[in-house]
Amino acid sequence: MTTLLVRHAEILVTMDDRRREIPDGGLFIRHGFIEYIGPTAELPDTADEIIELKGHIIFPGLINTHHHFYQTLTRAVPAAQDANLFNWLKTLYPIWARMQPDDIRISTQTALSELALSGCTTASDHLYLFPNGSRLDDEILAAREVGVRLHASRGSMSLGVSKGGLPPDSVVEDEDQILKDSQRLIETYHDPNPGSMTQVVLAPCSPFSVTGELMRQSAVLAREYGVHLHTHLAETQDEEVFCEQKFGYRPVAYMEILNWMGPDVWFAHSVYVNQAEMRKYGEAACGVAHCPSSNMRLASGIAPIQDMLRWGVRVGLGVDGSASNDGSHMLGEVRQAMLISRLIAGLQGASLSDKVAPPLMTARQALELGTRGGAAVLGRKDLGSLEAGKCADFFAIRLDRLSYAGALHDPVAAIVFCAPGNVDYTVVGGRFVVKGGHMVTLDEASLVEQHNRCAHRLLAGS
Secondary structure, three states: OOEEEEEEEEEEEOOOOOOOEEEEEEEEEEOOEEEEEEEHHHOOOOOOEEEEOOOEEEEEOEEEOOEEHHHHHHOOOHHHOOOOHHHHHHHHHHHHOOOOHHHHHHHHHHHHHHHHHOOEEEEEEEEOOOHHHOOHHHHHHHHHHHOOEEEEEEEEOOOOHHHOOOOOHHHOOOHHHHHHHHHHHHHHHOOOOOOOOEEEEEEEOOOOOOOHHHHHHHHHHHHHHOOOEEEEEOOOHHHHHHHHHHOOOOHHHHHHHOOOOOOOEEEEEOOOOOHHHHHHHHHHOOEEEEOHHHHHHOOOOOOOHHHHHHOOOEEEEOOEEOOOOOOOOHHHHHHHHHHHHHHHHHHHHOOOOOOOOOOOOOHHHHHHHHHHHHHHHHOOOOOOOOOOOOEOOEEEEEOOOHHHOOOOOOHHHHHHHOOOOOOOEEEEOOEEEEEOOEEOOOOHHHHHHHHHHHHHHHHHOO
16 A cells, blocks of 8 residues: 545644644555645545544554563562562563563564553663573564564663672673674664664663673664664662762763763653753753653652743653563553643642642643654654654554543543543554554454463463
């Protein structure tokens, strides 16, 4: 199929620079890119395929900036249900050490299918342990079958418990091998061109699981090849204490001395950052993946997102690991981001003598974090909004659902304020990944069966 015509949407939300919301809107798509956008009456009237979306609302595809696909295999593990981050990790590391290449493949497809069904068209995944012959290749090849864009982060852990790190020695790697494999993956899979389906990111896991030297060398290698850098940072107070005791710096200052600041860097979480550190993020054009559900699940805290935005920090959303969120629903994460931001505003406002609370994050601002914000964090100028010349990535939802009854005074806001459900259509590069509320590219029932079998084997220890 060369051309696709989408027409008669109730509202088409562009998220372009003018933030247009077009009634009776549509798109004309050629070779995966938007050629025309506007009212249906102004679009061409023929195409290889035509889809009528009367009664639907269309949004730019959501962009997930932080995830761990493999963790779908260890959701709601009893021993890890009520633990904070460090204890949660110590509980799950031995289970994850049993993973095999097929586990990576199946969990990738499970997570990406969940994401696609929630309106996500681009996902960044952080895979940082490779037991029993597993490779990042297993994830990349599995993602191609799903049809969602992937920023595959070659994560790593090299600082085992015997050297003062957190992970057990059984799941760490040799640093020379990490760098060699990182170079191989970039040369094999990274596509920097507009419309790219696969990009490679270098992503040492965290300050408590790799050495400073690996961080430095990863930055050198990434900049040599023009790829992005990613890591967890300032997620918990435990991490802050660890960095100060082991390195003599707070987490953000530690990144500065390792040359990990710049527009090619984004950090997951950044819950424990002060105003001076947020200013440094903004000045360096660093990005942040805000993961509200995971931060609540692990009792890590609440990232000061509104303050970051005021300092000019690029902020996107991430569902984070499906064992610290236990789901991969991007539209749900948009809603959580709005609600948790409002909670902070309420707590701050309650202490003011004049009882004037800070401004509340709106539904449209939250949607912007999940679209334009995510594209900026990942460095994707071809994504994040619906406008001519950009990738034809979007999702559509029927408005005649029970969950939206009584909320159609403002359908755009209703998508965020009301209980999140699965979408009806998800399109990536002009190709349907979800149609009629079901995956087009994979058999969902078979995937669930395979995935549960793998999860049972991991937890059984076989």
